[in-house]
Amino acid sequence: MPLREEFVRSGSWLFRWRSYLPFVFLPLILVAAMRYPVIESHPNLHFAWSLLSLCISLLGLAIRCHVIGHAADGTSGRNTKSQVAELLNTTGFYSVVRHPLYLGNFLIALGIVMHSLAPWLVVIYIMAFALYYERIMFAEEAFLRRKFGRDFMAWSTQTPAFLPRLRQWKKAAVPMDFPKVIRAESAAVAVIAFAFPALEFVMHHATEGSVAIESSWYALLASGVVLYAVARVMKRQLRRWLKYERILYAAAK
Template sequence: MALIEELEEQGNVLFKFRSYIPIFFLASGLGVYAYKIYDMSYPDLGFNYWLVCLAVGLLGLLVRIYAVGHTPANTSGRNTAEGQVAAELNQTGIYSLVRHPLYLGNFLMWLGVAMLTADLWYLVAFTFTYWVYYERIMFAEEAFLRRKFGEPYLKWASDKPAFIPKLKSPTTPKYPFSIKKILKKEKNGVAAMFGLFYIFEVVGEYIKWGEYTFKPTFWFWGFAVSTILYLILKVIKRSTNILEEEGR
């Protein structure tokens, strides 16, 4: 098998299982963080550093929200079982700046969590692993889009970076922003972010003191409130059609 077909095949396999890669990032990052706490080598960066980490993660979520909120139905997003899906080619809005904004958003979200380790070499390893994994997925996606859309895709992609956006204003999105689509598709982002930060806090406190005494910290309340909102939206999605929007 030629390398080009091998990379595409690997990308298609990884695409279907890409929802599980966060488990690896969480386990490895939490392991590094726990070891540094145990070894007493974790720097005293304070609460403000954690807020910076949160800001990086939420920036990634905002990138995803902007991208998803302006896209039509049946374009690649969270789908996994169907494989590659693209009813039309997204070219406007953030897609006028970068070819893979969703993976850029994912990277920033996980970078925020990875930064909690306060370990430069782990951040380097995380970035390298993310790139190797998602490079193959992006390769497979682009091969699919090239076959499906042909010349229009090549023309659009010719001056759009794959991952690092152009520093210019995006074009006006073809579709208006859909808050319903965001509440339906991206409802778990904030809860997941606060949940991960709270897990790091609990693990760190337990290792440092040999026990964990519950305290209603900022990270606990962020996780609790965002989880309640997530569950409410999940019930609304399952029991009503309020969040349904034709073509989105």
């Protein structure tokens, strides 16, 4: 099979399983957190590094929220079986980078990996992400090129694939849809809210033999739980509304 077709085929397969990549690193993160505790020896440095790591993950979440909230219907979804794009997004974050959702994914996981305080794990994560998502982006762009032709070529020629070119920013054409963001990004919020306190538990236990952590991490965990619960309720109400709408449509026919 020619390399081009092989890249598209493997990228499409990896696309279906992209949500599970972070779980591959979970054992390595736990090992790193237990092996490199610095809480007692450098508490101020540990706090500053924890704050930096959290901010990187929150930046990734903010990028994802902006992209999802301003994306047109039928685009930028969480579909896993096949590529879907009703139109080509070229404004908002799509005006400065071609794959903003993957950039958001990268930053969310990077912050969590950095929080483990293991430089070797950060290097492994960056290399694995590059190898994994390169194929996915290749397959995605092959799909977009077939569907949108010259429009895709014109946009992709001036827009970088992964490192944003902020001077090209164009205001998003679609208004922000906050309910859509809450429904779509509840899982990402839950991951961040759980991962950082969990790593703190592990580090404190490895260093001090206890699981007592700073109150700020409890607040983060509680906030994540509340937001996730709200999102679940909103999803359930949306499904009920869609079911009711289909019943009314069937009755009208």
